Amino acid sequence: MKITMDSVRAIRGEWSLSARGTFSEGVHLITGNIGSGKSTLALLLSGLFSSFSGSIDMEGVTSVMVSFQFPESHITGLTLEEECTSWGLDPFTVLSSVKLYGKKELNPLKLSRGELKRLNLACVLGRQYDLLILDEPFSSLDVQEKERVCHDLSLRKKGITIIITHEQTLFPRVDHLWEIQNCELRYLGGMPEALGAWQHAPGIIKNLMAAGRTPYNISPEDLLEAACRT
Amino acid sequence: MQDVRLRIGAAIVLSLAAFLSITGAFLVFIWWLVFTKRLQILKQFRLMVPLMVLMAFFSAIVELTGGGGLSYFFRMLVIVLIGMWVYQEQQSKEFLELAVWMFGDRAGFELGLLAEMGMQSLNLLVADFDRIRIAEKLKGIFWGVVSIVPTGLILVHGALSRADAAADILAVRGYHNGGTLCPEFRTTGTDIIGSLAAAGIFIITFLPVSEFFILYR
Amino acid sequence: MITIANLRFGAVGISSLAIGPGTTSIIGPNGSGKTTLLKILAGIVLPEYGSVLIDGAPPREIDTGWINEFPDRNILFETVEDEIASPLRFRHTKYKEIDSQVSLCMETLGITHLSKRQIRGLSGGEKVLVALATALVHHPLVLILDECDSHLDADMTGSADLVIRKSDVPYIICCTQDMERASCGDNLVYLENGSVCFAGTPESVFASLAGTPYYPLSWKCSR
Numbered sequence: 001m002k003i004t005m006d007s008v009r010a011i012r013g014e015w016s017l018s019a020r021g022t023f024s025e026g027v028h029l030i031t032g033n034i035g036s037g038k039s040t041l042a043l044l045l046s047g048l049f050s051s052f053s054g055s056i057d058m059e060g061v062t063s064v065m066v067s068f069q070f071p072e073s074h075i076t077g078l079t080l081e082e083e084c085t086s087w088g089l090d091p092f093t094v095l096s097s098v099k100l101y102g103k104k105e106l107n108p109l110k111l112s113r114g115e116l117k118r119l120n121l122a123c124v125l126g127r128q129y130d131l132l133i134l135d136e137p138f139s140s141l142d143v144q145e146k147e148r149v150c151h152d153l154s155l156r157k158k159g160i161t162i163i164i165t166h167e168q169t170l171f172p173r174v175d176h177l178w179e180i181q182n183c184e185l186r187y188l189g190g191m192p193e194a195l196g197a198w199q200h201a202p203g204i205i206k207n208l209m210a211a212g213r214t215p216y217n218i219s220p221e222d223l224l225e226a227a228c229r230t
Numbered sequence: 231m232q233d234v235r236l237r238i239g240a241a242i243v244l245s246l247a248a249f250l251s252i253t254g255a256f257l258v259f260i261w262w263l264v265f266t267k268r269l270q271i272l273k274q275f276r277l278m279v280p281l282m283v284l285m286a287f288f289s290a291i292v293e294l295t296g297g298g299g300l301s302y303f304f305r306m307l308v309i310v311l312i313g314m315w316v317y318q319e320q321q322s323k324e325f326l327e328l329a330v331w332m333f334g335d336r337a338g339f340e341l342g343l344l345a346e347m348g349m350q351s352l353n354l355l356v357a358d359f360d361r362i363r364i365a366e367k368l369k370g371i372f373w374g375v376v377s378i379v380p381t382g383l384i385l386v387h388g389a390l391s392r393a394d395a396a397a398d399i400l401a402v403r404g405y406h407n408g409g410t411l412c413p414e415f416r417t418t419g420t421d422i423i424g425s426l427a428a429a430g431i432f433i434i435t436f437l438p439v440s441e442f443f444i445l446y447r
Numbered sequence: 448m449i450t451i452a453n454l455r456f457g458a459v460g461i462s463s464l465a466i467g468p469g470t471t472s473i474i475g476p477n478g479s480g481k482t483t484l485l486k487i488l489a490g491i492v493l494p495e496y497g498s499v500l501i502d503g504a505p506p507r508e509i510d511t512g513w514i515n516e517f518p519d520r521n522i523l524f525e526t527v528e529d530e531i532a533s534p535l536r537f538r539h540t541k542y543k544e545i546d547s548q549v550s551l552c553m554e555t556l557g558i559t560h561l562s563k564r565q566i567r568g569l570s571g572g573e574k575v576l577v578a579l580a581t582a583l584v585h586h587p588l589v590l591i592l593d594e595c596d597s598h599l600d601a602d603m604t605g606s607a608d609l610v611i612r613k614s615d616v617p618y619i620i621c622c623t624q625d626m627e628r629a630s631c632g633d634n635l636v637y638l639e640n641g642s643v644c645f646a647g648t649p650e651s652v653f654a655s656l657a658g659t660p661y662y663p664l665s666w667k668c669s670r
Contacts (some may be wrong), residue, residue, distance in 0.1 A: 033600045034571035048364060052662065065368060069598075070517075074365045086369050107385045113516065114477025116598040139597050140516070142476045142624055143660040169627060169664055203627075204665050221665055227668035229295055257525070322525035322565070335539075347523070392520070398491050399521055400537075402513040409536035410545060 001025050001130060002043065003160060005185075008054035017041065019054075019185035027153060027161045029173065029218075031200060032180030035138040038164045039186065042066055042135040045162065058131070061160070068228035069136040071120035075108045080119065083108050087123040098122045112229055113140045120150060134161045138170065146170045147220065154219060168202045171218040191217045231264070231424055233417040234324040235331070240428035241316045247428075247435040248308040254435035255305040258312065261431060265424040266315045280308050320349060327413035336408035343409075347396060351389055366367050448617060449488070449589075453497035457484045458641040461497075463504040470611075472649075474626070474661060480641040481622045482593055488620060489513050489591050501589060501618065509589060512582030512616070516594040519567075519574060521573060527553075527569075527577050528562045534585045552584040556610055572603040583614050590614070592621035596628060604628070615633030626653075626663040637661070 003023040012018045014068065017037035023045075032038050033213035043049035044056065046066040058064075077083030081104040084091035095101040096179070098118045100111075108116060115138040122130070137153075138146050146167075153161065153172035177186050188194035192214055195205060208215055208226045215226035231237040244261060247254035262268070285306045293299025316417055329342030366373050373381075449466040459480040473481050486492045487499055490506030491513075501509045515521055524530045531552060535545045553559045558576050561569065566577055575595065582590060590611065596604050604625075611619060623629050637645040637654040645652045656662050 013449055034598070034603055044431050046368075072388070075384060076362060076371065076380070078367065078380055086371060088369075107387060109384075109391050110476050112482070118477070125340045136598075140477075140594070143626060144476060146624070147660050164399075168601050169625065202601070204668060207665075208668070223664065271613065323529055350525075395515075395520060398486070399513070399523060401491055402489050402511055403523075403534040403537050403581075404510070405537040408539070409533075410539050410542060411536060412542050 001160060003061065003167070004055075004056070004057040004059070006055045008044065008052055008056060010037070010044060010049065010052040012040070012051075016183050017180070017185065018183060019044075021178070021185065021187045023160050023162060023165050025158070025160055026175035027156055027163065028176045028178060029171065029187070030162060030164045030175040030178040031166060031198075032138060033200065034166060037183070037185075038180060039069060039087065039135055041180070042068070042162075042164055044063060044130070046133055054079040055124055061130040063129045064131045064133075065124060066133040067120060067124040067135060069139060071113070071116040071140075072109065074120050074123075078107060080108055080111075082104055083119070084123060086119070087126065089123060089126045093127055094119070094122050105215045114142060114145070117141055123199075129159060131162070132156075132159045133164065135164045135165070137163060138165060138167045143170065150219060152176065168221060169204070173217045173219040173222065231319060233415050233421045234304065234321075234328045234426040236417065236421045237316060237319060238328065241312050243432040244312050244343060244428050245309050247432045248305050248312065250435050252301050252305065254431065255308045255426050258309050258433045261424075261427055262311050262315065265420075265427070267318070271311065271314045271318050277312055279297065280312060282307070285310070320332055322346070325349065327409060327415065330411045331415075334408075335410060337348040337410035339411060342411075351392065355385055355389060392420045399443070448504065448546060449620075450500050454494050454499060455496035455578045456483060456492060456494045459487070460641050460644050464636070464643055464646060466618070466620070466634055466636070468617045470621065470631075471634040472605055472629035472632040472637045473620065473638060474624070474629050475638035475644075475660060479638040481638055481639075484638065485591050485593050485620065485622055486583070488589065495646045506589075510585055510587040510588040512585075512587035513607070514575075514578045514582050514590075514592050514595045516597055518602055521578050521581075522566050524565070525565050526562075526567055527558070527564050531584050532583065538585065548584055552580050555613070556580050556583075571598070572606065575599060575603060576610070576634060579610050583616070584612075587616060589618040590616040591618065592619070593625075594622050594624065596621075596623055596625055626661055627665055630663045630666065 002025070008019040014200070015037065017040060019041065030038060030041065040049060044052060046064055048066070061219055066195060075083060077086045080095055080100060081091040085096045088109065091104060094105055100115060100119060103111070110118065121137060124134070137149060141149065141225060147170060150170055150172040153163065154178045163174070176187070176190055177198060179199060182197055188197040195201060195209060195214060205215065205218065206225055208223065213229050215222045215228040231240065244258045248258040285303055288301035289299040289306070292302050325345035325347065326339065326342030329345065330338040332338055334342060359381070362384060363373055368376070451461050451464040454460060454461040473484060475481055483492070487494055488501070488506055489511045490509070499506055522530060523533055528549060530593065532545050532549045535548060552560070553562060556576050558573065558580060561577070566574060569577065578595070599607065629635055630649045630653065632649060635647065635649045636643055637652055637656065645655045652663055653666065
């Protein structure tokens with residue numbers, strides 16, 4: 001299973017994004033500044049943005065899901081129960097996992113933004129997709145939820161998972177690192193080799209590397225392990 | 231038409247002329263062909279579809295119950311085209327400037343701000359609708375007639391939620407009653423010609439044209 | 448000083464809290480009442496019971512600047528100039544004074560070149576600067592930021608912080624999920640289930656939160 005981007009170029013007015021490379025099975029992290037084209041990349045890979053040149057070849061990919069930055073984008077149900085059903089999931093299982101079963105009759109738009117994001121992620125991660133694209137999955141979550149989501153994402157082995165984010169502190173364990181630099185999507189490599197080339201690496205990681213303690217990966221546990229190394 | 235005062239005035243007289251008679255509707259349609267950016271308006275076609283469906287329905291009833299349905303449909307269609315022209319040409323802050331010019335910086339500002347926020351809300355409703363369609367496509371839900379009511383309810387809820395947020399922002403920015411604004415308008419030669427033509431069409435609609443030609447003979 | 452006494456609003460209940468001048472971060476789980484507290488401090492909602500005073504006056508008598516999590520959704524007007532001028536227009540400030548204050552504000556933030564642009568066409572960073580300009584143009588006593596850093600990258604957060612520090616606003620209250628940023632403020636308040644569990648300096652509050660996910664990762668790594 002893999003996705004191959006060959007000379008892909010998307011243009012919107014004065015902005016453009018070029019991409020070339022292959023997404024194999026595993027967890028990929030794509031980082032970049034705001035406005036660099038991360039969300040457009042999510043639309044490109046999911047087939048929802050068709051104004052581009054080049055080609056995107058999806059080998060062995062039969063199911064695709066994209067989770068957008070703003071969870072309101074996904075709402076189609078009038079109650080939480082209906083919303084879970086619209087995903088083809090059991091409402092009790094999903095709502096209990098995010099501690100929202102007591103609010104099953106509530107309109108999703110009445111939830112706080114953090115609760116809505118939790119629900120959306122629980123629905124998205126509740127099924128297996130060959131290609132799962134998560135656009136800013138950590139925004140609006142509190143640190144406890146971020147840690148829990150990072151833990152769940154670290155365990156994903158089947159399929160291609162692409163996490164697109166500008167998060168600076170909490171990350172799941174990932175297999176591949178990419179970065180959007182100067183309007184171009186660049187593959188930096190696997191872990192931990194890619195860390196040296198990561199231009200916008202978080203301060204914690206840069207400090208650890210400067211002290212000669214390159215972490216093996218970027219999850220909080222890996223960073224702590226590197227920090228405690230003698 | 232750059233001057234919003236002339237544009238709204240022209241829209242009102244043209245709509246009245248189109249409503250009152252088939253001759254008026256025909257002349258207004260010619261005016262629309264000459265003075266508007268037709269292609270850009272027709273690109274907004276999908277916004278007209280629900281209106282056209284409604285118009286066709288009522289026209290059919292009129293035709294079946296007494297006749298005149300076709301005339302009714304054509305006249306309503308022309309009015310919709312004028313409405314689409316006003317919507318397509320609308321620029322930010324125009325309604326606010328118009329309202330302040332007409333009614334002052336208290337009542338006028340309030341009415342104008344209401345109109346501006348209404349127009350913004352309309353644009354956002356269209357974006358919300360597109361988002362719901364994408365969400366349903368991702369979930370494998372077929373969008374059909376049964377989706378209309380749930381989609382409508384979600385759109386209403388979204389609009390109300392945005393209205394709440396807008397109210398918070400207005401409050402925190404110190405909005406109480408009206409505001410300061412110096413309206414600025416730009417009138418071009420084309421605006422004046424178009425307005426005069428609209429006024430001419432309106433007058434002709436009220437003239438007994440056939441009797442005029444009898445007198446001439 | 449911001450003083451809160453016997454406050455009750457919905458699920459939020461705070462018996463007493465005092466916040467000094469400077470930057471105060473409010474942290475806590477989703478649904479703990481952070482946004483509600485910020486809305487009370489901004490005067491957007493009135494407490495059902497109790498009192499909130501900012502330098503001796505209730506929030507509705509104080510000039511407040513507000514930026515919420517989505518600057519995109521803060522927009523009332525389409526152009527940058529109109530958006531920044533809006534707080535002054537709503538206060539019936541005279542035209543010439545509006546023009547000069549807006550120009551000065553845009554110059555200070557380095558966004559004069561954006562004045563006629565449509566806000567929706569701006570980059571994310573530019574939108575945040577416009578939101579900041581709108582919040583600061585009327586020289587508020589309190590600046591409230593509701594998780595507006597959650598959609599900013601590191602560079603942008605740094606630029607926004609610089610602008611805020613230069614603005615000399617006496618009270619800056621920000622709600623954040625970035626514990627590294629919260630650790631750099633002057634004061635810290637931790638909310639849970641609508642109540643204040645801990646309040647004080649970042650060192651004292653985080654000491655009480657040691658062992659929880661709220662303890663800053665960089666502090667864990669360096670200790």
